[in-house]
Each structure stands twice: as structure tokens, then as C-alpha cells.
Amino acid sequence: MISVLIDKIKEKNAPVVVGLDPMIDYIPKKMVDDAITEQFGALEAAGEAIWKFNKEIVDATYDLIPAVKPQIAMYEQFGIPGLIAFDKTVKYCKEKGLVVIGDVKRGDIGSTSAAYANGHIGAVTIGDTEVSAFDEDMVTVNPYLGTDGVKPFVDACNEYDKGIFVLVKTSNPSSGEFQDQMIDGHPLYELVADKVNEWGMDSMDGEYSNVGAVVGATYPEMGAFLREKMPNTYILVPGYGAQGGTADTLRPYFNEDGLGAIVNSSRGIICAYKQDKYKQFGDSKFYEASRQAVVDMIEDINSIF
């Protein structure tokens, strides 16, 4: 799967991913109000508003970008109707030719991790029927439980040609509390990076492995170090834009050839119409603001090469 993502990044000349993380506040008020009027329940209204909002953004940007990253928490908070919106979004984005990275950060013990892997990037068997439920192309994985929690995801990568990104160093302020702790002179995230290399050896797909890593844009020195430490690992970089990461801090996450990393922006794209810079589009053309924000982001990221 990583080779598919790389081909799309090259084709669009855009090492970026749009994070589809719709908070209710991000959606134009009229869209939410209309959904409340049309739907019987509040959760159903939220699901419908999110789905319509996503669809407009995807329609306005899909030709520019290789991938999207829906954050499942933003859907799961609205229960079943929210998850139906997640499911529709994943399937619609795949129809549009986008690589879908489910930001699910799952991770559990062996058979339970296998269930997550089956449901998100594999398949389940019921009677004589094999079915893929959510069927994202790639997902994010939490490594705290160790190899037997991650291995089922790697197995699914091999069986179904999918990919994962393992949390190595996250973008949030307190990520260092555990991740930066020193073990025999090396931070915990480095130990996780060693494991990412090891797991990735079992799922190579061209020059890179299907086992990628999440390294936040907010920690560029660690990005530089981890880039070198994991030569065959694609890095998913959250934290650009709203969280404070800027293009000039992103260079170290990439290899010489401009590959090796893909930068996520969520709020900066899907909520662009609320920024002064894009306010001329107005609430009703929020998706055109998103398109312009994608154009600007691609130009900004490509300026570092």
C-alpha cells in the first residue's frame, strides 16, 4: 500500500493529507441547522451534517491531494450515526481515488488487535462470506502493548496490501511525559522507532515498508533524528498549521528526494473559511476556501525542496 500512496504523492506533487476531523463548530451553522430540521434525532443530525460537510470538501479538493485522514473520534462521539458518517466518508473518498488513512490509534492484546485489524484494514468471515467492514487503506496504531499488539496489523498489511502508521512521537504538549523518557541513554520513542524498523522488515513494499510512523511536526529535532533512524519508514506528520508546525521545520522529515513524509493538516484546511485569509469565500463557499487552503499548503510544503 505504501507504494500506492507514494505514486499518488508523486502524481499530484503533493506530500500532504487532509485531515477530515469535523467538529460541529467547524461546520457552517446553516448546514447544522438544516440537518437538525431534517433528522429525527440530534446524533443523526450531527452525522448527516458531518457527511455533507465532508463530501463538499472532498469534491472540492480530491484532484489536488493523494490522501485523506479521517479522525474516527470526531465521528465516534456521535455514536452510531457518527460512525455511519465515518463509513460513508471512507467509502466515498476511496471512490474518488484517495488513499484513506483511518486515524483510529487502536492497539490491544493479540486477538483483540486482530479484531481491530480485521475490521479496519482486513476482513472478517461470517459463515461462508468474507467481508471488509470499514476498509480503510491505512490506519494509525498505538504501540504501548508491544509487538503482539502490533503484529496483527502487520499481518493484515501483508494479507490485504494495506499500511499502518505507528505512533512514535506524537505532536501534543505532554507527549514527552512517557515518550521522551530515557532508557539506557535512549528515549522511549527511539525504542519504538527500532521496533517500527523491525516490524517494517516484514512488510516491505518497494523502498519503503507498509509500517510507517507518526512523528509530530511540533518536534523537528526529533523528526530529523527519527528520519535518519528509520530509513525505510514513511512518516505521517501531524501538527502542521493549527498546532504550530511550519514548513521550514518540516524539511528534516523528508529524504533528499522529497519522499519519506506526508504532512497532515486538518483544521487549517476544513475550517479555512473561518480564517481571515480565506473569509472572502464566506460560509456558503466553505469548500472553496478549503480548496484554496490546500493549494497554499502544497505550495508552502513544496517550497522547502
Next chain:
Amino acid sequence: MISVLIDKIKEKNAPVVVGLDPMIDYIPKKMVDDAITEQFGALEAAGEAIWKFNKEIVDATYDLIPAVKPQIAMYEQFGIPGLIAFDKTVKYCKEKGLVVIGDVKRGDIGSTSAAYANGHIGAVTIGDTEVSAFDEDMVTVNPYLGTDGVKPFVDACNEYDKGIFVLVKTSNPSSGEFQDQMIDGHPLYELVADKVNEWGMDSMDGEYSNVGAVVGATYPEMGAFLREKMPNTYILVPGYGAQGGTADTLRPYFNEDGLGAIVNSSRGIICAYKQDKYKQFGDSKFYEASRQAVVDMIEDINSIF
């Protein structure tokens, strides 16, 4: 919420929780086949079979036990229909007076963790309506992202009188890969335990805090150590039975008064009818096998006091 759980444990004299983690293989074949015949899609059939299976087990055991712990991965693997079965199971168990511990192991950065917390143990607001989606009583939480990933769950505990169990030392074979790594002479899980104490101080509910810990039954020395280290923390203990933990290794997880821990069994209860010991119940009375297995488990656990 922890005080509610403790009251129920005392009332039933049963420091146990039944893990509702239904694999398709655990469900009697006839139930699965019937669901396949009745339902249009394979995922819908899985959801229906799981729900019916769970309901029988809950009906046969609810008077004996204080709590259940549905493992969401086992539902999520079947997509939306699976999650509908999860949702129905949670709501039904609450109707039956059980404390529901959603084994979701969620954890993310601040606003995203807040979305998970809102969806599972809090509420969301859409227009003028506040709604709780999955509405479990307690959930398990992954701490790898640090305080700002856990804090939103603690806030929800306080706002909605709920509880969490933070993964400290998990029961799986490779849990030590990261969790046992030594930091200044102390393993990582001890550092997490210190944080559990700290987080718990913000959400005390009687003698114990609403911030519990997961410590696997398969590591009893660490259980003893962590019991002492976290005096106000309830410990959720997975790994009894099928994973290899036995009653005589469980004593150290409890305080002198017999409180302080709750022991989970999943396969050992819900799949009891497949064991030689309970095979006299047959496939059709699988739920009576589960009831007997609960009776035996409670007796076994209580024998240590």
C-alpha cells in the same frame, strides 16, 4: 462512579466482571446460522448473532455479578452492525443494573481525546440538545500520549460521574517490551502508575478514585508492587482463566479488606459451554454453562480471602 461499582461488588460479594468479547466462534453454530438466514448482509447477521448471544448470557448471570466489560474491538470488526450490537449490549446491561466498563483503550491528543471521552462517558451538544452516545459507565484508556490525552477522560469522570481504567501493565506476553523498560531505575509502568495516582487525586469518590488501572493477572509480582504503589486506585485485572492467571496469584491485587480489585474473565465465562467441565449443558444451554462458570469463578476468587 467507583463508589457505585464498589457497592455492587459488596452487594453481590463478587469482585468479578464478565468480559462480553464474543468472537463468532464462541457463538453456538445454530445461532449464527439462524442469523445468516434471517439477515440480508453478513455483517448484519454477525451483529444480530452477537446481540442475541450476549442477551442470553446477561439474562443468565446479571443477578450474580456487579459489572460487564464489553470489548469494543469484537464488535467494531463487524462495522456499523457490530457497533449497533455493542450499543444495544451497553444499554441492555445498564437496564439490568450492571456497571458497564467499555473496553475501548482509546487515547489521543487533547481535543480528540475529549471527543472519545464525550462519546463514551460524557455527552455531545448538537444545537440545543445534549446527548450521550455510547454512554458506558467506565472505559479503559491508553496513556501513551501523556496527561493531555488522559485529562479529558478525567474531566468527563467529574462532570458525568463516570470512571476510567488506565492501562498500566497489560496481560499480554510482549507487554514488557515498552512497559517494563527501566527509567532512572524504575520501570515505565511505575511512571504510569505515578501519573494514575496524580490524575486520580482530581477525581476522588470515597476511598478510591475514579481513575483506576489495568494490571494483568499474568504478572502477579508487579500486581503486588502496583497495589502498594497506588493505594487509592481500583485495579481491573484481565488475564484470569484463559490467559493463565489463577486465583492464588490474585491475592496481591486486593487490599486487606477484599476491595481494590475486580477480576475479568471473558472466554472462560461466555465460552464455558465448550469446556469439558461444562459440556453437559450443551450448545443450546450455553448461557446456563456461563452461569455455572460465574458461580465457580466467584467461589474461586473469594477463596483467596
